[in-house]
Amino acid sequence: MIRKIKLFFESYMVTEEPSEEERQRSLNMAVAAIFIEMVGIDNKIDVSEESKLKSLLKQQLKISEIELNQLVSLAQQELKESVDYYQFTSLINQNFDMPEKIQVIENLWKIAYADGKVDSYEEHYLRKICDLLFVPHSEFIKAKLRVVKE
Numbered sequence: 001m002i003r004k005i006k007l008f009f010e011s012y013m014v015t016e017e018p019s020e021e022e023r024q025r026s027l028n029m030a031v032a033a034i035f036i037e038m039v040g041i042d043n044k045i046d047v048s049e050e051s052k053l054k055s056l057l058k059q060q061l062k063i064s065e066i067e068l069n070q071l072v073s074l075a076q077q078e079l080k081e082s083v084d085y086y087q088f089t090s091l092i093n094q095n096f097d098m099p100e101k102i103q104v105i106e107n108l109w110k111i112a113y114a115d116g117k118v119d120s121y122e123e124h125y126l127r128k129i130c131d132l133l134f135v136p137h138s139e140f141i142k143a144k145l146r147v148v149k150e
Contacts, residue, residue, distance in 0.1 A: 030088040032075035042119035052114035089132035
């Protein structure tokens with residue numbers, strides 16, 4: 001497993017000046033990792049949450065089913081090895097403007113509500129990600145209300 005992760009970093013992340021494709025792959029990995037963590041944050045993996053995760057990743061990242069499966073697999077490995085969320089959120093902060101960050105928060109709410117209820121762990125995780133992305137609390141609440149309305 002360590003070899004796979006090392007290969008991933010050598011292939012996608014460890015270059016002096018990453019190409020646009022490498023930068024996009026790293027960014028996709030960061031978004032996928034944040035979304036995947038939401039699915040399992042309450043220690044209950046629900047089919048509806050997994051389904052919502054995949055549809056939102058395909059929609060937000062505009063990737064194929066094959067790319068989605070590879071991305072999810074790599075992001076899961078990366079999450080297991082990470083000690084915090086900063087490596088993911090810092091990449092998002094560098095590349096997303098505020099409306100895109102708000103869209104990430106809204107999508108996290110959609111994943112949280114996919115099973116019909118929001119667990120306290122899910123809300124806590126959402127608040128933490130919101131803070132790390134420097135999304136104002138008012139936008140956090142507005143995103144929640146938009147999702148609840150749907």
